[in-house]
Amino acid sequence: MPVRRRGVPQSGLKGLFRVPAAIGGSVSDASWTGAAVAGVAAGYALVSRRLARTPVSDALVFVGFGVLLGPVGLNLVSLGHDSGPLRTLVEAALTLVLFVDASTVRPADLRTEGTLAGRLLSVGLVLTIGAGWLLARPLFPGLTLWECALVGTVLAPTDAALGKGAISDPRVPSLVRQTLNVESGLNDGLVLPFFVVFLAAIPGTSYAHEGMAETIWSALLLSPALGLAVGGLGGRLLRASFDHDWVARDWREIFVLAAAVGAYTLAAVTHGSGFIAAWVAGFAFAGVWRGTGRPTVELADTTELAEDLGGLLAMLSLLFFGAVLLGPALQHLSWAIVGYALLSLTVIRMVPVAFALLRSGLKRPTVAYVGWFGPRGLASVVFGLLVAEEHIQGVEMISRVVAVTVGLSVVLHGASAGLLAARYGRWYERAAAADPALRESAATPVTPRRRRLGPIEQPDG
Secondary structure, three states: OOOOOOOOOOOOOOOOOOOOOOEOOOEOHHHHHHHHHHHHHHHHHHHHHHHOOOOOOHHHHHHHHHHHHOOOOOOOOOOOOOOHHHHHHHHHHHHHHHHHHHHHOOHHHHHOHHHHHHHHHHHHHHHHHHHHHHHHHHHOOOOOHHHHHHHHHHOOOOOHHHHHHHHHOOOOOHHHHHHHHHHHHHHHHHHHHHHHHHHHOOOOOHHHHHOHHHHHHHHHHHHHHHHHHHHHHHHHHHHHHHHOOOOOHHHHHHHHHHHHHHHHHHHHHOOOOHHHHHHHHHHHHHHHHHHOOOOOOOHHHHOHHHHHHHHHHHHHHHHHHHHHHHHHHHOOOOHHHHHHHHHHHOHHHHHHHHHHOOOOOOOHHHHHHHHHOOOOOHHHHHHHHHHHOOOOOOHHHHHHHHHHHHHHHHHHHHHHHHHHHHHHHHHHHHHHHHOOOOHHHOOOOOOOOOOOOOOOOOOOO
């Protein structure tokens, strides 16, 4: 009996590639798809440094070309018969991103800076899910209560990589950049339990078939335990091998990939959540690495390959998202979908952030800046694709709402990151000169995170 991967049923999406007769009698559509994807990646690589100085983000390029290559454009990528390639791509991308993000967060990040990130990851996150849930009810009467909850949950995690300028511009105070960094690094993992529970509450899903009790045991209890064991043991073994000078640099980085994949796979074969296991494994791996004395090599140097590979897979995932989700969704736009997408990026995000940061000492421009820069990206794309794999009544509407919201976020957050970072930076410079005790001026080390295929260009001056 084949092992069913938890959260990814064997049926659902009807495939990534169309497989009709060969073009010209010798080259299949799948081959043309591969050539087109490689061309987009290679073309972007050639102008990546130049585009980094413009409002055109990498996410915008890949999503845009995805729409162009999809059914509404050249029709090189569409839903065919086998969803395996797409599932593998998006799962690998999110697994590596979850592992690396968790490994880069230090416990001190949540204990210092006035617990600003902790506020956003607790009060802010719960209120964001709740607001998304409540506002979906009147706008989408065809969705059930739990399907609306799923919409709010899928669109709750943020992706700082879609608004790089907002967290990389040195004119933005380090306290604000680090707060956004930590929030983005952790909220996709924290959303996973809500995602699993809400799926289990919807009849017809794979989690509902297992039952709520079994879901809680396998996904929310067993999977974290497996991640803790794999990450902790893996970190200890690699640290011991490194201390004895047994491991080469290249293989040290490959070991990290194996740890992330191993945690995911063990949870999957036990019908748990591979994503939760990979996320917890990243924490455990980093905790062991840092907890056995100061290493001569920083953890970031060990996870560099996993981070770069995860970044590449994330961009390719966004390309296929543009082709198979966003493109078709643009053909079925409605005022309700567009309205909810705008609300998701503004009210549903910014009001909970304002509540979470009450009495934090931050000025209104800072609260507005943090509230606006909550881009929706890879996690929402992957969760949306996993929902599309399930047999639920409102799957088409949910997929369209997620697609349009992420697409709008890619455009708005990518285009506004540099401009608003510069404007906010000028405000902060004036405010700090007038008030040396300004809360935003607290010295805070910024942890580099989610570089996604290379360093971010910094503005001059």
